[in-house]
Amino acid sequence: xxxxxxxxxxxxxxxxxxxxxxxxxxxxxxxxxxxxxxxxxxxxxxxxxxxxxxxxxxxxxxxxxxxxxxxxxxxxxxxxxxxxxxxxxxxxxxxxxxxxxxxxxxxxxxxxxxxxxxxxxxxxxxxxxxxxxxxxxxxxxxxxxxxxxxxxxxxxxxxxxxxxxxxxxxxxxxxxx
Numbered sequence: 001x002x003x004x005x006x007x008x009x010x011x012x013x014x015x016x017x018x019x020x021x022x023x024x025x026x027x028x029x030x031x032x033x034x035x036x037x038x039x040x041x042x043x044x045x046x047x048x049x050x051x052x053x054x055x056x057x058x059x060x061x062x063x064x065x066x067x068x069x070x071x072x073x074x075x076x077x078x079x080x081x082x083x084x085x086x087x088x089x090x091x092x093x094x095x096x097x098x099x100x101x102x103x104x105x106x107x108x109x110x111x112x113x114x115x116x117x118x119x120x121x122x123x124x125x126x127x128x129x130x131x132x133x134x135x136x137x138x139x140x141x142x143x144x145x146x147x148x149x150x151x152x153x154x155x156x157x158x159x160x161x162x163x164x165x166x167x168x169x170x171x172x173x174x175x176x177x
Contacts, residue, residue, distance in 0.1 A: 003033040010046070019050045037067035041076065048080060053087070056080055082118035085110045086127060093131055104134040122151035129164065138168045138175070 010025035026043035033039060044059035057080050063073045089110035096103035108131040114124045125148035132141035145165045152158050 001028075001032070003029040003036060003039060006032065007039065007042070010042070014046065019046050022046050023050065023052075035066060037063040037070065037073065040066065041070075041073050044076060044080075048076075048083070053080060053084055057084070078117040079121075082114040082121060082124060085114035085117070086121075086124055089114065089131065090127055093127070093134065101135060104131055107131050108135060120151060122148045122157075125151065126161070129168070133168060133171075136171070136175075138171045141168045142172075 006025045006029035010022040010029065013019070013022035013025060023043065023046050026039060026046060029039045030036075030043060040059045040063035044056045044063065047053075047056035047059060057077070060073055060077045060080060063070070064077060067073065089107040092103045092107035092110070096107075108128065111124060111128040111131055115121070115128060118124060125144045129141045129144035129148065132138070132144060142165060145161055145168065149158060149161050149165075152161065
């Protein structure tokens with residue numbers, strides 16, 4: 001079979017929401033034409049959809065190596081890096097002790113870097129707001145909430161963000177007195 005035949009099978013699997021089988025077909029296409037950056041890129045996207053970030057990052061790096069001028073590959077790589085930084089930061093925030101501000105500070109640093117890599121991620125902004133809240137930097141928390149609100153389209157999430165915004169405003173009011 002040709003690589004394009006395997007790609008067609010991969011796309012059919014994606015259409016059927018069978019990402020694991022799609023990955024298998026992408027990998028077969030790569031084995032037939034290992035120098036095609038576009039296959040590596042598409043495989044990376046599918047790995048990312050399956051929350052297999054390490055494999056997604058490996059494939060997009062190879063796509064960039066094969067075709068360093070393709071901007072879409074670089075943007076995808078940045079988003080994957082942002083997801084990885086966010087994952088690390090969330091772990092730090094979720095598993096830290098209440099009095100351990102060092103972990104929260106590290107998490108905020110990771111999230112600030114993630115936000116630079118993927119400025120359109122509402123999820124990063126929400127976690128950044130929570131991180132700033134842990135550091136009692138409520139003004140920055142509010143700014144992150146407003147940024148996330150501007151990016152969100154979901155009414156339910158927007159409602160939760162408004163509640164979080166009110167909480168941070170209350171903290172600011174209490175700290176001003």
